Amino acid sequence: MRTGRSAWALLGVAGAVQLVLIADTTMISVAMPSVQRDLQVSDLSRQWVISAYTLALAGLILLGGRLVDRFGRRTVIVAGALGFAASILVVGTAREVGVLIAGRAAEGVFAAVLTPANLSVLARAFTDPRDRARAFGLFGAIVTSGGGFGLVVGGALIEFASWRWWVCVSTPIAIVAVVVAWRQLPREPVDRSVRLDLRSAALSIGGLVALVWALATGASGNWWSEQVMGAFAVSMALLAAFVVRQWGKSQPLLPLAMLRDRHRLSAYVSEAGAGFGLLGMFFLLSYQFQQVLGFSALMTGLAFIPLLAVDAAVAIQYTHRLLRRRGLSVTLGCGFALLAVGILLLSRITPSSSYWGLILPAEAIVGCGAALIGPTAMSTATADVGAQESGIASAFFSTCQMVGTSIGVAVLNTIGASSGPQGYARASVWSTAVLGCVGFVAVVLPMSARHRAPR
Template sequence: MTQSVTDGAPTGTVTAPPGQEQSPAQQSGKRWWILGVIGIAQLMVVLDATIVNIALPSAQADLGFSDGNRQWIVTAYALAFASLLLLGGRIADLFGRKPAFLVGVAGFAGASVLGGAANSFGMLVTARALQGVFGALLAPAALSLLNTTFTDAKERAKAFSVYGAIAGAGGAVGLLLGGILTDALDWRWTLYVNLVFAVVAFAGAWMLLGNHRDAAGAKLDLPGTVLVSAGLFSLVYGFSNAETHDWSSPQTWGFLIAGGLLLAAFTWWQTRAAHPLLPLRVLLDRNRGASFVAVLITGAGMFGVFLFLTYYLQLNLGFSPTKTGLAFLPMVAAMMVMAQVATTILVPRIGPKAVIPAGFALATVGMAWLTGIGLTSSYASAVLPQLILIGAGLGVVMPPAMAMATSGVAAADAGVASATVNTMQQVGGSIGTALLNTLAASAATRYMTDKNPADKLARAQSTIESYTTAFWWSAGFFAAGAVIAFLLYRRGVQQQDADGAPVVHM
């Protein structure tokens, strides 16, 4: 393994210092098997953000909880996952990525079984929260394992294209799998199915992974952990409340302000802590910071595709849950193809400054085009081409951004850097959920202001108005992402700030 520190361009190559030699996994072909194990685990975590959504009506009818409580089946997972991600990443650095991965997989599977067997609303919410807890340990361990396993530049690009495509397409896969399981079996199987993923991932990790404790000499930053966990919890909870409360409600703005203050205090503490939870050197590199922002914006904008298009396909076009999931497959295919092209060809040759803004621009055009849907539109003309374009754009953005967000991070910080990527995606999704839901509901209300509430056609058209409003705002998110990415990313390939962590070419 070799290391070169760049400041504008590669300046030389030095032999890796002792302790940083390639592990046996890195020297053999089994690293591709490791990629498969990591991919399965990541798919399990990502699809659980959406797989339960399609099953919610069935679960609600079975367990008898109210419409007001329904959101907590989704929110409980998001709150636990988002607020504990940085802690989970640091645990992987301190105590080893293999045990963190194994405990995360086993715990996630156990929580899924608990949820599938739930006989009450409280039991199901508890299970979803526990899924979030163990997911927060599993997700950063998986990404940091990928970051430290693949050291060759070309192989790393291919690996991250696969991982990024899974991270981006997992939501759509969740919709498809949730629809099939709900239609063919029962809503409980949207949770039980995780056992299949978990058994394969656990067995593969047990046999293939070695254990490395790159930050074994450090200590856990307890004040930082409390500050960032409480801050992220408050932020996600505040945005979640915006869906069911007015933005003027103290339960919305109060928690958002508290979250902002706690995260500001966390940032201040990280400059003074002896063993910071999130060393600021991880954030100081310009390209890495731009990548974190890109993941955040993508998380916010993608919500408009998955949620509101799901509503449109099922409620307006009459698609079944299974057919709805199948309708997203062309988007997934476009995303996976462009992920390979972007990470293995475009970014290595051109650099991120041109490529990632171009991906955002493609997604912007696709979302804007999607606003042309109507009550009598057909999937083939009004949805399919737009989905392919959006998928292609997101495939150009997500995998390269995730790769650059963890590239060049010291081995001791790999877990927490990976956790930051997942945190950005989760917080972005929470922001998108709250903003787009609120804006869509307001648009529907405005449309019905001078209409007869008993007019079925007017009510149907008001839903179209709400969907297209959400799509326009999602297009706005992606357009902003294009501008921000163009301004933040440096020209050229793999350039790094001198005060950031060194870029490691392996």
Template sequence: MSSISDPARTEPGAPVTAPPVPGGRDVRWLALAVLAISQLMIVLDATIVNVALTDIRDAGLGFTEASLQWVVNGYTLAFGGFLLLGGRLADRFGRRRLFMAGAVLFAVASLVGGLAQSEAMLIAARAAQGLGGAVMAPAALSLLTVVFQEGRDRDRALGLWAAISAGGAAVGLILGGVLTANFSWRWVLLVNVPIALVAVLGARAFVPESRDESAGRFDVAGAVTVTGGLVALVYGLVRGAELGWARTETYLAFAVAVVLLGSFAVIQARREHSLLPTRLLRNRSVLGADIASLTIGAAMFAIFFFLAIYMGGILGYGPIRTGLAFLPMTLLIGVGAAISSTLIGRVGPRPLLMGGTAVAAAGLALLTRIAPDSTYAGTLLPALSLVALGMGLAFVALTSAAVAGVPDEDSGIASAMLNAGQQVGGALGLAVLTAVSTARTNSMTPTVAPQDPAFLQQVNEALTSGWALGFAVATAIMLLATVITGLMVRVSKEDAADAARGGVHVG
């Protein structure tokens, strides 16, 4: 049994509603604001440092080109590796409590990173940020699904949540560009400190506590194996893309991941109180949403990575202009999410998932046309607009399908599964697409000497040809998400409405 309580008034087991403030005012939307701003902070921090990497490299901390990527990867590794553990800890020990603890850790890590005086100090701070995010993210989404029980209000709340989740990466590039150009790279980290503190204070004032009161013994063996397995998997993907796949270190990381994740599967099948309840995996719609999250993450992460390099290196954009180039994408994600949250109660998640991923695939297909002489208005803007609109449509439905029919006591781990799918998919997709694009680029060796005026043109053509092939593979991956959601997600509009009110099991 899962219970929810006002920190000051409501006893465990009370109805699942947000606490009123004096005067009887409904503060659910204030609770949503707290949870949403925390999600924005978590998502944008995956990309906010990207446009500051050159400044970080030149800051005298000891970074090389090879080690610089760990400013990004340290966050991804910790976030992706600890998500499932963070979700189950939130279910067991209190979602608001874990949310606040994660926010405090995020604030401290951001402060340390912003004041870092060495390479090791900054990378460690980024990893600690990722750990804080892994605790906060599943707790925040599960709290949202507990606070909002009414169908229409929950749809609206999930719409905002999905827009932030899908658009936060673009916001990170914009904010990172502005802060780096006008202040210092350190502010891309320090800006998190006041946001995280607001999240802590807001959660204490407006967000009710919620936990699984019926939890048995904590699954220590499951926690150790899945966390170690996910960390090894993400590490292998990151190092494989960096060093090459035919390396002993890469093979060893994948071997450890297979052993630990295989052990986790055996443990979960035998434990009564398992970290990942098998009943969630038997829910076809939840499983389909999680697999779709993995494939969407694999297709989407490459957009920001490839296009940020393309805009800066080929088109000559500065940090602010690069960030602002993604602004229409952020706005259209919000438009798509608003449309989806309005329609989901009428048509159910599956049509929106299939339609949204198909529209996004069309946008990715347009990006296969990029060339050294492409223009923003002629190529990038139409493509990014389609991708953004499609993702806005899909993410609301994806989030709804991932939590539909999930008991309150499992909401944290269900939220973590959705986030983990996206993070692992993003790492996998970026590794694969980078390898594909690099292979294409390396195959197009310039035919003239470096001092020849045509040399730079041939290099740029090789680079854009590689990225175009990467976008072609991303298009295929996004279409795979369309097929998966069509075959596996079976939440009808009636079931979605009932699930939004808190009680239907589907799949």
């Protein structure tokens, strides 16, 4: 049966909402120098403007999937979009850094609800195989373009108005999502058989916050202080308690059996590593463009576009071919090697560096590496899972990306801020070293498992 017009309207709204969620992260990266000046944010505190969002999203997205199952898509999307719009208003009107960080954390909470709800809407709206493939292809393209949208629009707003005007871009989209969801989605009864494990969610997010704080503080040279050691101990205890709770639950937030597949485990490790190395350095590179090379905010946003364009082109044309012909280990190994080489080249940026001679070639290399890792890891992470676990597999993939990003931003920012003029170069070397280690693990894991045909 062919898909009706209402389904395509839902695709447009779900895609627009997801675009805003993705763009919100890249926009704040370009805006951070302006935000730091306006609110007098210290160099060591600025990472929490990013990490507050990514940690909340990482810690709660699994619970968000359960909320969709329990309360239905319409209720969750309406509540989530209204909450996200309110959070953006808090961020846009913040006069103190504490309020800004709290607003960013609230954005992450509602993004953790909206992300699985959007995927659920598409999964149920498109049942015809041909239309379903087309819909998910369009949705993927929208998500991919979200990073560039945030960079360019955010840069333009800072250039010609203020970073606070981001409210005027994202809030209307959230309001339209509320109206369309309320009119087009059916009312669904509350499914009380779906249990909400709030304790597991609290354990996971508490453990992640303690871990990121310990790593960020330790990276400034205080690894053996009582505060850092205590935070590490608290983090390990909370995360261990989270894992123990999953074993004894009939409806766990994270079915641990999924991690027994070493191909899937390699995919999760890869995405966390890419989040650390790529998105962590993305944050610092925005500062390098604006403070070292003297780029405007708009030029900074445009300077990243070739990286995203190469990423999209290679992902569409070549990644699936390499994966099919050479397998998971070779594809991920090539991706991590290219990513490490590109980031190491970017560490050589000086005030006299040429964009065309150094930055553009390095961005092209980074884009190729990211294109080989991201789609490969996503395809592997969601392959061969049952219908009831497909949502959890996708959600945990996003969790790994956000955890890696949070740790990368915190650690690399601290290294960069505490190392003087050579801070960016030193952070790049650390990023390259971590990518090498993670890449080695990602390559070895599939080799030690039984053969599985690549997808």
